[in-house]
Amino acid sequence: MDTIKKSLRHTPAMRWLMLLLISGLTFGTYWFQDFFGGLKTIMENDMGFTSEEFGRLIGLTTIANMFGMIIVGGIILDKWGVRMAGIVFGGIATLGASITALASAGFFGEDHSTMLNMMILGRILFGSGLEVVCVVATRTAVKWFKGYELALAMALNMGLGRLGSAMGIALAPDIANGSVPSAVTFAATLIGIALIMFLIYSVFDIKLDRQEKVEGAEEDGEDFKFSDLVKLITNKSFLFIALLCVAFYSAVFPFIQYAPDILINKFEFSILLPENGNIELFGSTSLGNASVFVALYIFAIAFAAIPKQIKNINTRRVYMAVIALLFAGFLASIWDVMGIWLQNGSKTAALIPLGTIIFTPIFGSYVDSKGKAASLMILGALLLIFAHVSMSLFNYDWLAYLGLISLGIAFSLVPAAMWPSVAKIVAENRLGTAYASMFTIQNWGLGLFFWGIGAMVDWFNPKIVAAKQAIADQLHAFNLKDNTITTIRNGLQDIGLASGQEREVIQEMRFDEISTQLAANNSPEKVDEVMNYLSSLGEIPAYDYTYPILALVGLGVISIYLAFQLKKADAKQRYGLELPSGQTPDDE
Numbered sequence: 122m123d124t125i126k127k128s129l130r131h132t133p134a135m136r137w138l139m140l141l142l143i144s145g146l147t148f149g150t151y152w153f154q155d156f157f158g159g160l161k162t163i164m165e166n167d168m169g170f171t172s173e174e175f176g177r178l179i180g181l182t183t184i185a186n187m188f189g190m191i192i193v194g195g196i197i198l199d200k201w202g203v204r205m206a207g208i209v210f211g212g213i214a215t216l217g218a219s220i221t222a223l224a225s226a227g228f229f230g231e232d233h234s235t236m237l238n239m240m241i242l243g244r245i246l247f248g249s250g251l252e253v254v255c256v257v258a259t260r261t262a263v264k265w266f267k268g269y270e271l272a273l274a275m276a277l278n279m280g281l282g283r284l285g286s287a288m289g290i291a292l293a294p295d296i297a298n299g300s301v302p303s304a305v306t307f308a309a310t311l312i313g314i315a316l317i318m319f320l321i322y323s324v325f326d327i328k329l330d331r332q333e334k335v336e337g338a339e340e341d342g343e344d345f346k347f348s349d350l351v352k353l354i355t356n357k358s359f360l361f362i363a364l365l366c367v368a369f370y371s372a373v374f375p376f377i378q379y380a381p382d383i384l385i386n387k388f389e390f391s392i393l394l395p396e397n398g399n400i401e402l403f404g405s406t407s408l409g410n411a412s413v414f415v416a417l418y419i420f421a422i423a424f425a426a427i428p429k430q431i432k433n434i435n436t437r438r439v440y441m442a443v444i445a446l447l448f449a450g451f452l453a454s455i456w457d458v459m460g461i462w463l464q465n466g467s468k469t470a471a472l473i474p475l476g477t478i479i480f481t482p483i484f485g486s487y488v489d490s491k492g493k494a495a496s497l498m499i500l501g502a503l504l505l506i507f508a509h510v511s512m513s514l515f516n517y518d519w520l521a522y523l524g525l526i527s528l529g530i531a532f533s534l535v536p537a538a539m540w541p542s543v544a545k546i547v548a549e550n551r552l553g554t555a556y557a558s559m560f561t562i563q564n565w566g567l568g569l570f571f572w573g574i575g576a577m578v579d580w581f582n583p584k585i586v587a588a589k590q591a592i593a594d595q596l597h598a599f600n601l602k603d604n605t606i607t608t609i610r611n612g613l614q615d616i617g618l619a620s621g622q623e624r625e626v627i628q629e630m631r632f633d634e635i636s637t638q639l640a641a642n643n644s645p646e647k648v649d650e651v652m653n654y655l656s657s658l659g660e661i662p663a664y665d666y667t668y669p670i671l672a673l674v675g676l677g678v679i680s681i682y683l684a685f686q687l688k689k690a691d692a693k694q695r696y697g698l699e700l701p702s703g704q705t706p707d708d709e
């Protein structure tokens with residue numbers, strides 16, 4: 122007993138400190154993965170990106186993982202342990218993020234193709250580290266928390282990842298303030314800070330390894346084996362759940378990346394927040410807006426993950442009542458601002474990953490106690506179809522909100538049912554191989570749809586793409602800082618009078634009205650500001666997203682088919698996916 126007390130991980134404060142140090146990588150990499158979603162419009166206006174180029178940048182992030190990086194990372198993780206794997210893959214992600222940031226600032230050259238290609242190179246490197254780093258964080262949590270609050274630690278770590286996604290999407294436009302490199306540099310710095318936190322963690326990890334050797338404890342880990350892979354893919358239930366993972370996540374992650382742009386173009390949500398939509402903290406609106414997300418994360422964890430730790434029912438009730446009161450007070454204090462946020466593209470889109478922080482642990486508990494995992498995956502696929510149909514075929518704001526809520530629930534439901542089901546289908550010593558192969562094929566789907574949606578937007582909107590580019594090019598040629606509103610007005614009129622595709626789209630511009638309003642708007646100095654202003658007047662036409670989102674409906678239909686097949690296969694193979702945790706069909 123004395124020996125156990127001496128090990129670092131047996132001290133609660135130490136465990137939570139370690140979780141904080143390692144979760145930085147989850148938070149930072151999820152932020153960097155998703156924050157470009159909030160910048161798409163600025164990237165088009167300021168850097169001349171097309172939607173296809175935006176999609177290529179995001180899609181190619183997955184390429185190393187498509188070709189086995191997760192498997193290689195898993196083998197390295199098994200051989201070198203969490204410390205070395207975290208430093209190496211965290212280092213690769215940091216290097217990649219830094220190259221992307223430098224490229225966006227024109228460090229490697231200011232012409233469009235150099236910037237784009239170097240940003241892509243950076244993202245490929247970043248993507249090479251991304252998935253392995255997430256596995257490292259999970260494994261490290263297991264190392265410190267096994268026998269203690271492991272489920273809570275995992276929920277907090279995963280929740281911090283989702284918080285990173287949400288904050289990245291929501292705050293990137295505030296941080297960029299019309300200049301993409303600022304937001305990219307900020308996101309890259311976050312991963313750099315996370316890597317430093319992981320280096321600090323490594324010192325404690327060395328100490329723990331020394332102490333645990335004394336105790337004779339061993340790190341658990343399942344090596345990747347190709348022989349296991351062959352056995353897995355001949356198992357029908359595994360095959361269906363792996364394909365469901367590809368189809369489902371390909372309909373969710375890429376959608377989230379484009380969600381701000383969809384809300385802006387299709388439902389006329391705002392690109393930037395008006396002044397009264399910001400929350401100020403210590404004189405900074407970015408800090409103030411960020412604090413709302415941190416507070417929502419804390420409430421989500423307080424509602425969904427902490428109550429399970431309170432054994433006494435009365436204490437739990439009092440705890441829930443106090444949290445509910447505090448939450449009501451918090452909501453009341455930000456009510457007006459929330460109304461404005463729910464009309465803003467990136468702030469609203471960010472609520473999808475944020476919502477999962479509260480719903481995933483709740484659905485997880487349901488699956489544990491009641492089972493029905495296969496049926497819940499069918500329900501999740503149905504909600505996915507409803508979400509995408511409501512946002513592709515219809516144009517009502519209220520339906521879009523309902524669609525977003527359905528998507529948030531599906532995005533909580535399916536992971537909560539899917540990942541524990543894999544553990545029922547696959548023997549424990551093959552779980553590492555199972556997750557690595559599932560994430561590998563998942564990256565094929567993600568790469569295809571990240572890129573494909575952008576390509577489809579350009580494909581279905583050729584005139585709008587041409588018109589937007591003509592206006593942005595003209596505004597860039599003006600050098601706005603030294604220019605007068607009259608020059609802008611004349612320039613815009615020139616485009617309006619031009620022949621070609623763009624003329625058909627922008628010939629209706631109300632030039633005099635625009636110039637008067639721009640002048641009243643303190644003569645904006647940035648192309649992005651003028652473009653946003655023209656968009657808000659309805660002068661710049663919006664992309665039609667109907668077909669790109671309909672492609673995601675197709676993925677929903679495939680998901681529902683696979684979920685039914687999974688349920689059928691499970692009934693034959695008797696893994697007990699419909700039963701509560703710990704029960705098998707033989708117990709009945």
Ligand SMILES: NCCCC[C@H](N)C(=O)NCC(=O)O
Pocket residue numbers: 151154251252255370536560563
């Ligand atoms: N945006 C981070 C990429 C990690 C994704 C990972 N392959 C995954 O699917 N995790 C499960 C989840 O529900 O996020």
